[in-house]
Amino acid sequence: KGSVGTLASILKEYEQIREFFTSATLVSIIDMPFACIFLFFIWYIGGHMVIPVIIGIFILIGVTLLVQPRLKKLSESSQEESHDKHSVLVETLSGLETVKLLGAGGLLRKRFKSVVTKQAKSADEVKRHTFFSTNLTQEVQQAVQISVVTVGAITVTTGEYGYGAIIACTILSGKALLPFVQLAQLLSRLNQIITGYNSLDGLMRQPTEHAKGSDYLRRGKYKGEVSFENVSYSYPNQDGLALEEISFLIKKGERIGIVGRVGSGKTTIGKLVTKLFPPKSGKILVDGVDISQLDPSEIRENIGYVSQEPWLIAGTVEQNISFGATEIKTEQMIQAANVSTSSDFINAHPKGFKQLLDERGEGLSGGQKQAITIARAIVKKPPILIFDEPTSSMDARTEKNFIDRFKKYNAEATILLITHRTSLLSLVDKVIVVDKGKIVGSGSVQAFLKATKSDKNTKSTGEKSKLESVVGV
CATH class of the missing domain: 3.40.50.300 (P-loop containing nucleotide triphosphate hydrolases)
Known part of the structure; x- marks a missing residue:
């Protein structure tokens, strides 16, 4: 079922899925539990300096969850247009001689240009949302560190904490926020991977000639009736x-x-x-x-x-x-x-x-x-x-x-x-x-x-x- 170009495009998703699960970004999730440990030490060392860090974490999570539904729709649309592009390309190349003889190159060029333009628009919108999410997380990270220093400066003037506490809390705040910054980047890619996985899974779920559990008779050499x-x-x-x-x-x-x-x-x-x-x-x-x-x-x-x-x-x-x-x-x-x-x-x-x-x-x-x-x-x-x-x-x-x-x-x-x-x-x-x-x-x-x-x-x-x-x- 489906065109040859579409099937070839779906099979390419396997490489992206494999690369995703072997990437360093995915491994960074392991650092997530350590964020709680870092928050504890920030509170223990700097007291109120932990508040900007907690607020920053909630902002990062909120922004990430807010952007994901839109990114999911865009990823699905972009992938469908990518399949259409491969379909037109394979169809044209497989019948290239006929296309030339009929002088139909212009028509197929328009079809290819049309699907490429649609895919480019979808891809650009995906990039804009991804860049927005990435840039915002970086700005939140910088704002949190500034807030930690500000709160620390106030506590220093009261004599409650020293300069060492400010330096330590600033360093630990970066460590605590890093897993959530990487989480935003990870979820942006995850939408594309899920869309690709669903297409690949749909292909793999197609009925096969040798269905699981089928018990065919073996006849060897046939007679021919x-x-x-x-x-x-x-x-x-x-x-x-x-x-x-x-x-x-x-x-x-x-x-x-x-x-x-x-x-x-x-x-x-x-x-x-x-x-x-x-x-x-x-x-x-x-x-x-x-x-x-x-x-x-x-x-x-x-x-x-x-x-x-x-x-x-x-x-x-x-x-x-x-x-x-x-x-x-x-x-x-x-x-x-x-x-x-x-x-x-x-x-x-x-x-x-x-x-x-x-x-x-x-x-x-x-x-x-x-x-x-x-x-x-x-x-x-x-x-x-x-x-x-x-x-x-x-x-x-x-x-x-x-x-x-x-x-x-x-x-x-x-x-x-x-x-x-x-x-x-x-x-x-x-x-x-x-x-x-x-x-x-x-x-x-x-x-x-x-x-x-x-x-x-x-x-x-x-x-x-x-x-x-x-x-x-």
């Missing part, structure tokens, strides 16, 4: 259902294509199988076991997933292909690269699999990135493969090479192919048609392609067939 039983799902903060009472059975080793127009719910089906999202209702079973009873990590170890948007890390091609897999042999990696067609451009590079890639695979084309993610999915030979538009960025020739090689590869896995490209349907045996979150049809690939061809022939009459309206062909 997948079934949905009246599954419905809706995305957070979205009206309507993304999927509504979906039911189907995919047996071990079956190859199923899931087709439909954009936004029909195809991708959601794939993500539900991987347990990225829990269904709103219904059951999802893998090998006859409800995935709510299975460890999410174990499920994903048994699934090779190719996302619509390929994601690569900064590192070598070898590291990207083997990313997330353990004990991968070199032969497996070479085979996966060959099947995915990534070997074509890997072998053309002088460093081959040791070629260094930048963050997010910058420098590679979209099709090359997809080829590497396909290799990553099949390298560990999982029992379930989910391909979500795996060739959307590939040219026709590369796509054909992938199809031919994947057929020869003969993966012993259950395959869910999410696509709107009829060219990829040669990789599957059956088709499930999805529209508006519901299954509206299913059957063999041959029957689907025949119906699709028939629908295209109706375009000359100006009519729109049912299949065309569903699949968008």
Whole structure:
């Protein structure tokens, strides 16, 4: 939940909290009990000279408590604006190329300038209140020492105390006031720390996949059977259902294509199988076991997933292909690269699999990135493969090479192919048609392609067939 920039900003609060609890200012609280001892000795040595010190302590406490509520509100406002600033910054940097191509730099610059200006105003107000509190405490400290000397001078004229008592009480008054002066400074920082802690605590309290006390079943290697039983799902903060009472059975080793127009719910089906999202209702079973009873990590170890948007890390091609897999042999990696067609451009590079890639695979084309993610999915030979538009960025020739090689590869896995490209349907045996979150049809690939061809022939009459309206062909 929340933007990446906001989450990164919240995590930074940990460093400030750690620094606060290890700072010398916090340790100064230990001196607080000694203030009472110093007050006793001032009274014992100088009598009435203790009165200005006690009054000064109450003034310091009063000023500190008076300023804190306002500082707390300002700290919360400043932190929220800091999160907004990081959010805009990360969003801009992650899509910098698109921003330049669209000429949208000016718009994002205004957004960034706006949030920075708001944060600067809040930060300045926090500083003003902090400086006011700090300066006032110092003035009170000076006034107390002057008052102690004044009271001491009066007592000297009466012969009640000597000059030594004045000097001693002046020194002790500074020692007695110091913990309360530091307390004012400490509480000013404490508001910022509490605000940061609350944000960090809120993040840490978010539900996790491995909840405390959860007792998942361990299955080891899966067979590959997948079934949905009246599954419905809706995305957070979205009206309507993304999927509504979906039911189907995919047996071990079956190859199923899931087709439909954009936004029909195809991708959601794939993500539900991987347990990225829990269904709103219904059951999802893998090998006859409800995935709510299975460890999410174990499920994903048994699934090779190719996302619509390929994601690569900064590192070598070898590291990207083997990313997330353990004990991968070199032969497996070479085979996966060959099947995915990534070997074509890997072998053309002088460093081959040791070629260094930048963050997010910058420098590679979209099709090359997809080829590497396909290799990553099949390298560990999982029992379930989910391909979500795996060739959307590939040219026709590369796509054909992938199809031919994947057929020869003969993966012993259950395959869910999410696509709107009829060219990829040669990789599957059956088709499930999805529209508006519901299954509206299913059957063999041959029957689907025949119906699709028939629908295209109706375009000359100006009519729109049912299949065309569903699949968008």
